[in-house]
Amino acid sequence: MATITRDAKLISRHPPASRAVPFREKISAFVRTTRATSLALLGGILAWEIAGHVLQFSFLPPFSAALNAMWRMTLSGEIPRNIFASLTALFIGYALAVCVGVPLGLVMGRYRKVDYALDSYLTILLASPSILFVPILFSIFGTSRLTQITLVFLYAFIIITVNARSGIKTVDSSHVEMARSFGASERQIFSRILLPGALPMIMAGLRLGMGRGVRAMINGEMLIVLIGMGALLRQYGSRFDAASVYGLLLVVIGIALLCTSTIQWIEQRVTRWTM
Amino acid sequence: MIELRGLEKTFPSQNGDAPTIALAGVDLKIETDEFLCILGPSGCGKTTILKLIAGLIAPDAGTITIDGVAVNAPGPDRAVVFQNFALLPWANVVTNIAFGLELRGMAKTAREAIALDLIRAVGLQGFEHHYPRQLSGGMQQRVGLARALAVNPKILLMDEPFAAVDAQTRRMLQEDLLQLAHTTRKTIIFVTHDMDEAVRLGDRVVLMSPRPGQIREAIAVAIPRPRPVDLDQNPRAIELKTYLWQQLRAMQN
Numbered sequence: 001m002a003t004i005t006r007d008a009k010l011i012s013r014h015p016p017a018s019r020a021v022p023f024r025e026k027i028s029a030f031v032r033t034t035r036a037t038s039l040a041l042l043g044g045i046l047a048w049e050i051a052g053h054v055l056q057f058s059f060l061p062p063f064s065a066a067l068n069a070m071w072r073m074t075l076s077g078e079i080p081r082n083i084f085a086s087l088t089a090l091f092i093g094y095a096l097a098v099c100v101g102v103p104l105g106l107v108m109g110r111y112r113k114v115d116y117a118l119d120s121y122l123t124i125l126l127a128s129p130s131i132l133f134v135p136i137l138f139s140i141f142g143t144s145r146l147t148q149i150t151l152v153f154l155y156a157f158i159i160i161t162v163n164a165r166s167g168i169k170t171v172d173s174s175h176v177e178m179a180r181s182f183g184a185s186e187r188q189i190f191s192r193i194l195l196p197g198a199l200p201m202i203m204a205g206l207r208l209g210m211g212r213g214v215r216a217m218i219n220g221e222m223l224i225v226l227i228g229m230g231a232l233l234r235q236y237g238s239r240f241d242a243a244s245v246y247g248l249l250l251v252v253i254g255i256a257l258l259c260t261s262t263i264q265w266i267e268q269r270v271t272r273w274t275m
Numbered sequence: 276m277i278e279l280r281g282l283e284k285t286f287p288s289q290n291g292d293a294p295t296i297a298l299a300g301v302d303l304k305i306e307t308d309e310f311l312c313i314l315g316p317s318g319c320g321k322t323t324i325l326k327l328i329a330g331l332i333a334p335d336a337g338t339i340t341i342d343g344v345a346v347n348a349p350g351p352d353r354a355v356v357f358q359n360f361a362l363l364p365w366a367n368v369v370t371n372i373a374f375g376l377e378l379r380g381m382a383k384t385a386r387e388a389i390a391l392d393l394i395r396a397v398g399l400q401g402f403e404h405h406y407p408r409q410l411s412g413g414m415q416q417r418v419g420l421a422r423a424l425a426v427n428p429k430i431l432l433m434d435e436p437f438a439a440v441d442a443q444t445r446r447m448l449q450e451d452l453l454q455l456a457h458t459t460r461k462t463i464i465f466v467t468h469d470m471d472e473a474v475r476l477g478d479r480v481v482l483m484s485p486r487p488g489q490i491r492e493a494i495a496v497a498i499p500r501p502r503p504v505d506l507d508q509n510p511r512a513i514e515l516k517t518y519l520w521q522q523l524r525a526m527q528n
Binding site: 181192197 | 329330348349351353354355357359361363364374375377378379406408426
């Protein structure tokens, strides 16, 4: 067929996505794209260091002092112990949020009546700052880890549910019709069309949920809970130990980045077809 | 033989407007192995007829029978080719073509063997593992056609399948479809709004008028097969196209 050979020539200029890129090429591409970012970050750190030494403000210790404090707290076991406590609460709360949020969102996206029934609750939760729940959780669970876990859960599950729901709703209806024309059952339509179609949105929800979960973890610890990175921050903050506070901030930011980029990495693996 | 008797279909309004009467009393007989083109302006209910025969929607009144058996759901004797291709963006060409067979529970090796045969038949060798977005519109519709053929239906329902591709590609696809209709014996119902396409492909052209959708007339094309390549110069084709154009233009006013 003449048309195909013509098409084939057009197409061959776009290699399939699965083409293996040599490792060295990958590295140099990485360096190219991250050069500006790393330069900007280094510049910021340098400016911080200089400002800290020159200005001598008590609330702005130099970067090196923050690193020193971080190192001291790591050796003393304060940071490892509290990171462990924080991450335990984060992972349990987040796992619960995924287990509840994804199925709930899928059901709401699929069944209009369930959606109508629960939509107002979801809107209320989405609109209200979740920190509002802290006093209530405190009165139920006290200063125990359960307060922490529940708070992470509340922060994370809303966005996960909302995303899973819109994932289902934005699936192309012509795909459903196509499957139906081939005699697909309701179960097949769900597993072969709706679920894969909703996956990019679901994964985006999991990533956003992780970000909100980390925020919930620190918020809760700073307000009530007695252990964890937030609690440690509160402790050093009330002693006006600025270097330690900055050192802890760096660790928390590091954790947040690591958690969200892990999810992002998984997201890119499973939704490669969208790129 | 497919028989439509007294088909009526009204779609409820979406936003408080008057409901849309898509079909008001459609009677039609389609012979086995016939290539029937349904022609009409947009909104005349041609796609609705196709969806009714496919069993995707149910009529408000009237009956559809295939060889005397009433249609009320999609069945293995029919397959649809969609205007927008409706390919799964997360699946490659092989998986897309084998999708209908996968839904019917055929084992992976068996269904992929059938898909590979059809890839050759529609001329997509070398693109087995490409994703739809990596293909041109014409190639995507070849995948759509192969997916419909994979389930080996007796009846092929095509809903303006070549409307979304450029004129040149459309002619190539039309010629390939004629070839295919010639070699595999299938009843083909082909919806189009293009008079040239209807005359080029069909044994018969059914002309529909809009609001409410009704069949105006059914015309035998009566140009022997295989159809001549220079159909544009064929007096019968010119006469038919002129007539169809006059009818369509009258409907717009």
